[in-house]
Amino acid sequence: MKLVVISGGTSDPSSTSMLAGHIAKRVEALADGRVxxxxxxxxxxxxxxxxxxxxxxxxxQLEAAIKTLADADALVVATPVxxxxxxxxxxxxxxxxxxxxLIAKPVILAxxxxxxxxxxxxxxxxxxxxxxxRAFSVPTSLFASSEDWGDTSLNDRxxxxxxxxxxxxxxDVQASVRGDSWxxxxxxxxxxxxxEVEIDLDSDMMRLATGGSAT
Numbered sequence: 001m002k003l004v005v006i007s008g009g010t011s012d013p014s015s016t017s018m019l020a021g022h023i024a025k026r027v028e029a030l031a032d033g034r035v036x037x038x039x040x041x042x043x044x045x046x047x048x049x050x051x052x053x054x055x056x057x058x059x060x061q062l063e064a065a066i067k068t069l070a071d072a073d074a075l076v077v078a079t080p081v082x083x084x085x086x087x088x089x090x091x092x093x094x095x096x097x098x099x100x101x102l103i104a105k106p107v108i109l110a111x112x113x114x115x116x117x118x119x120x121x122x123x124x125x126x127x128x129x130x131x132x133x134r135a136f137s138v139p140t141s142l143f144a145s146s147e148d149w150g151d152t153s154l155n156d157r158x159x160x161x162x163x164x165x166x167x168x169x170x171x172d173v174q175a176s177v178r179g180d181s182w183x184x185x186x187x188x189x190x191x192x193x194x195x196e197v198e199i200d201l202d203s204d205m206m207r208l209a210t211g212g213s214a215t
Contacts, residue, residue: 003074007078015144040068049096075102075105084118116147
């Protein structure tokens with residue numbers, strides 16, 4: 001199982017990266033170590049992300065991160081919360097991805113903040129974002145404010161989320177959905193989502209687009 005951890009933490013050290021890493025270790029433990037984990041820190045990609053947002057040009061580090069994400073069987077994504085919203089760095093990364101890239105990938109959603117007042121950001125914003133990307137977010141979301149780090153209930157929630165993620169990966173939902181339902185999704189032309197989309201070049205629309213006439 002290839003697990004990719006995306007951390008939008010902007011400080012070093014980062015409580016967001018610490019939470020994401022702790023989640024990954026629980027997934028590894030529950031899977032008896034049969035997990036290959038790769039961490040993608042977004043902080044070093046800030047410059048390339050800014051360029052990609054304004055010019056659609058992706059630098060080599062960003063391209064490598066996207067390739068890592070495309071090859072993943074499951075994801076852990078974590079963001080700090082600023083002013084009642086996900087970090088701009090985190091959102092920018094997912095804004096530059098092809099819409100097809102995350103279809104049917106199981107994902108654990110996590111966030112950190114200084115106050116429990118931000119706890120609903122995960123279900124209000126993160127869950128909506130990954131629903132739009134057509135990923136499978138596990139039911140248990142993981143939020144940690146300053147007071148949560150010493151609370152054993154955080155570990156209980158992490159165990160529950162890790163169990164849900166493994167259930168989805170063991171059922172191979174990504175392969176099943178992409179194999180059985182891929183044609184029913186709306187796709188982007190030129191997507192790098194890892195599957196070819198068949199295009200009917202002999203349709204009336206395509207003939208008109210190439211200067212011909214509809215029959």
